[in-house]
Amino acid sequence: MADWNPALYRRFEDERTRPADELLARVPLTSATHVVDLGCGPGNSTELLVRRFPQAQVTGIDTSAAMLASARERLPGTAFEQGDIATWVPTVAPDLIYANAALQWVAWHETLVPRLFSLLAPGGVLAIQMPDNRQEPSHRLMRAVAGEAPWREPIGDADAVRTELATIGGYYDMLAREAAQVDVWHTVYQHVMPTAGSIVDWLRSTGLRPFLDPLNEELRASFLAEYERRIAEVYPERSDGNRLLAFPRMFIVAQRRPS
Amino acid sequence: MADWNPALYRRFEDERTRPADELLARVPLTSATHVVDLGCGPGNSTELLVRRFPQAQVTGIDTSAAMLASARERLPGTAFEQGDIATWVPTVAPDLIYANAALQWVAWHETLVPRLFSLLAPGGVLAIQMPDNRQEPSHRLMRAVAGEAPWREPIGDADAVRTELATIGGYYDMLAREAAQVDVWHTVYQHVMPTAGSIVDWLRSTGLRPFLDPLNEELRASFLAEYERRIAEVYPERSDGNRLLAFPRMFIVAQRRPS
16 A cells, blocks of 8 residues: 555544544553554554653554654654564563554454563553444445446455454453453444545545555546445435444453463 | 342442443533433442532432432432433533433433433533443343243233334434534443353343343243343353453433533
8 A cells, every 4th residue: 555644644633533542541550661552653642642651661653654754743752663563573561552543454363462462561451442344334335336347457355455353252252361351342433524525535544545546546536426426325414414424443452460 | 110229230330330431531521510410320420420520519310219328328418319300300400411321211212302402501411321232132032031931921011111212313313403512422342241140130130120020039030040041142151251241332422502
């Protein structure tokens, strides 16, 4: 994929920061020395971690140079490093590994999630939030339009970029035997969007990226027009003229036993 | 129905207080003068309100004398009044009407919810949380067992006690035109339960009550045994021997425009 667009991603920052905040609220630590923000993006989640654990050494990790530059601008005093979550190994065992809206881009959760958990210090916490929206109309429509001419050939199997999540019970099973406690839940947000076009804008900065990247300008425009037409149908206007974008997210918080 | 059992209800107090806490966290008020806890139960939610708004006059309302007695014991300095939400009218327009796990027992939400909203002071907030679990296996199994002999006749239409919720978009529609902002969402908790029997215990203090109340001791015992047998089948043991009870709850937070 092309690099991320921090400005477009930040346009819905309040809505994107809320799950990060709610994930952090469930982390059962009163203090921490080493904290890692895996897939830190433009640093909005890192900022929450710095505020919650002002004494800790917080490190943000991301694959995107553009996102890291944006994060360094936001938090000049914090360490940001380019790295790939799939192979990342910390130099010091962290008290908190925090991965907000990141692991859905990384494959092999059955090995990845237990591996991340095993990297924690005793008593440490692994906190994960991932969008779980592949079965939502927004995402079914992406795949439907991408399966039609003239977009089908250039787009190919765009959907394969994103990892198929395990069930929520599956994540519990991966962690529960080794953990002191595992807390898993879903929240389905209903984002208030003024128009069908704003729903498309939201998705353009994340879920639509693998679909749009392979298209030339003309095909991209026609794809977005057709997609928006169908979005307008399945996300109807509410009583005040807005539309509600249902957005399910999965949360996992697991704590290691003290040594 | 018979009166509530505060001790049984409180047995899972941490799990029951979490949604109350998360509802309150989304109330966009920095201060309040008059706060009402509709359906306050044993006062666990009222305690959260008192802590959040220490300057406010907080009043708890409930139909149950047993619950009110339990609440008064917990919070001797707080006003608790017996009252029916369906017809309740405040003497002073509240800044916050907070109804945690209460309105699912009250009918006619299309008139009730806008009515409660209209009772608020300008800038005031209506905050509602309701279990939305009627389509969960736990509740489908209740109805299934209650439809069979020998329980069918004494139980009758126990399910009618509880109100059929509107859709989440439906609640948004009821409030959005009159409100400064409406925030609606679901959270599906996954409660970690040691045994199938503990899942049944959880439900005995709330959802099962209308099913159990009409039964004599013998029929109640046989109903619970059959119900637990089926619960054990659909809520399987996880990797650590526990079972996960999925519990969806709907949240609504609507703020009136300033005057």
